[in-house]
Amino acid sequence: MELTPSELERYSRQIQISGFGENGQRLLKNTVAVVTGVGGLGGTVALYLAIAGVGKIILVRGGNLRVDDLNRQILMTNSWVGQPRVYKAKETILNINPDIEVEVIPEFVTSENVDSLVKNSNIAFDCAFDFTERDLLNTACVRWRIPMVEAAMSGMEAYLTTIIPGETSCLSCIFPEKPKWDKWGFGVLGAVSGTLACLAALEGIKLLTGVGETLKGQLLTMDLGNTTFTKRRLYHDPECHTCGGLSQDHHNDAIQ
Numbered sequence: 001m002e003l004t005p006s007e008l009e010r011y012s013r014q015i016q017i018s019g020f021g022e023n024g025q026r027l028l029k030n031t032v033a034v035v036t037g038v039g040g041l042g043g044t045v046a047l048y049l050a051i052a053g054v055g056k057i058i059l060v061r062g063g064n065l066r067v068d069d070l071n072r073q074i075l076m077t078n079s080w081v082g083q084p085r086v087y088k089a090k091e092t093i094l095n096i097n098p099d100i101e102v103e104v105i106p107e108f109v110t111s112e113n114v115d116s117l118v119k120n121s122n123i124a125f126d127c128a129f130d131f132t133e134r135d136l137l138n139t140a141c142v143r144w145r146i147p148m149v150e151a152a153m154s155g156m157e158a159y160l161t162t163i164i165p166g167e168t169s170c171l172s173c174i175f176p177e178k179p180k181w182d183k184w185g186f187g188v189l190g191a192v193s194g195t196l197a198c199l200a201a202l203e204g205i206k207l208l209t210g211v212g213e214t215l216k217g218q219l220l221t222m223d224l225g226n227t228t229f230t231k232r233r234l235y236h237d238p239e240c241h242t243c244g245g246l247s248q249d250h251h252n253d254a255i256q
């Protein structure tokens, strides 16, 4: 799909970025992105994808807005408390950028819905708060070979990576044993979830447009309490129960 005059004007400042250009903008426009966990992290990811011009964003999150969400969920309003978050997220996003499409699914990620969410998307953003949903999304992304930006935080700490199935470690390789993060068991500050969210959205934009270098194969860990950023190479487990077979297929394809 070509860019309209209104889109060329809206995105003119980012089109000026070296390597981005109208082609980068077209690539974003032709992208379908799924974002799970539309909270302080996922909601902010969705916002930055939306204003960058990602053509279609699918927001997946069950449950209703609570007062204690409002310290970080910047797409929400106080008057929306008690109602499903995803509808307000869509309204806020479309008020800012009516040129894109937003689909909302007021559900959590389950084994029943995950394949339909992933297989028609070009990229997934894993922003759910528990590892059950994260594992389901990771497994589906490996199954459909869809790239996944993986972002998580606890307190003042956060981590981020970009997973390319068959090429990089998947979430199961990175965390064979899951951290025991409880739903509401850890503190979270809006500026921390927002910082991580901007970096996660940027990962996706870089991957989709080819501008800059992504974190694929590397894990960025951030201690925002003392502003320490560390990158380390990830171990890609050839025996991984989720992506091991895929890596082998990929390898064989490359040899043939």
Ligand SMILES: [Zn+2]
Pocket (backbone or CB within 6 Å): 169, 170, 171, 172, 173, 174, 237, 240, 241, 242, 243, 244
């Ligand atoms: Zn793996």
